Amino acid sequence: MSQNPTSQTLIMKLQLQGNDKAWERFSREYRPYIYTILKKYEISHEDREDILQEIQVRIWRALPNFIYKSERCRFRTWLSRVCRNTSLNFLDSKNQRNKKLHVEVEDFDRAETPETDLLEEEEWQYFIAKKAWENIQNLFSEKQGEVYLKVSQGKHQKEVAEEMGMEMNTAYVYAKKVKDIYIREIRRLNAELDG
Template sequence: MILVTEQESVLDKTRSTLLCRLKDLDDSDAWREFFDLYWLFIFRIAIRKGLTEAEAEDVTQEAMIRVAKVMPGFQYSRKRGSFKNWLSQIVRNIIIDHYRKKKPSTVRLPDGENDVGMDDALIARHDLEQIWDEEWRRNLMNLALKSARKRVSLRELQIFHLHVFQEHSAKKTAEMVGVSVPRVYLAKLRAGRVFKQEYSKLKEAVS
């Protein structure tokens, strides 16, 4: 079952507008919106790079602190590169710092990586970019589902999530939710259309 909240959608504001609001460190609504957009995303990246949950929480907190320190004088310009790339460099540096603090015997390498050149093997830029893109797509899909809640019913979103994301058959989904099979296909069509619209709008807003 998916969890849907009534929080304000990030689709209501463009990326540049949100960044301008973040210049005001007292704008709690803007910072809450920014935190909701990025915290789980950053946390999952740290986990996938081999850090513990406690360390991943530290990475997330430190990333938020570093962003807050520079935002009052931050000038956003797409010509200079995306905000996502700038933030990814901050996260990468924090993860590297965590590994450098570890004793060699305590370093836990992610699957498929060896111990040759810590900075290159663990925090390789191309590797982090791949993880970053994968987790960002996951993050956008979750946010799009939350935004879609304003336009379709919770049950329709549950059906859509079970049938499309969890790949249950229409019959199994119908049994789990307690509806007919035709209702599953109808919900898939309706919720799917809204989800695609919200995902496209969100992707454009934060690109």
């Protein structure tokens, strides 16, 4: 598997620890994904910002010794593990404090399960799809985007064409054009952000 130069370059810049622009880019690119993972662990909104900062500090501390081997695991796999471990440590600590205060707590299983891996994969795909759509939506007309969205929600091109007062071939071409651009952007983002 070939390594993506952009991801490697960003990781190398982050490892220098003095590159503020690299940290800004890292935060801009990965913060929404990290935040979503924290939500999935049902961490309160008030605690999410603190934990997000803790995750970034852990990443910052670990990166000087981090050796990226794409054949071993993806960058997002490592990032997900940092998020998971930090979240679970927080929940452990919170449960321990609550038990000491005699507050009823719900126990949770720290064991890594396929469900948590699936959750992280689903969140990654959602994160990439959303980011890709944000990146490309201004590349085509509002009408082209509307046709694509209706078709992607399961409507047939013929139905969409009638609904929007256009030829079926036009609806087909619009939907295909947007879909092709969208898929390319999803692939690009996966290669760039996932290494």
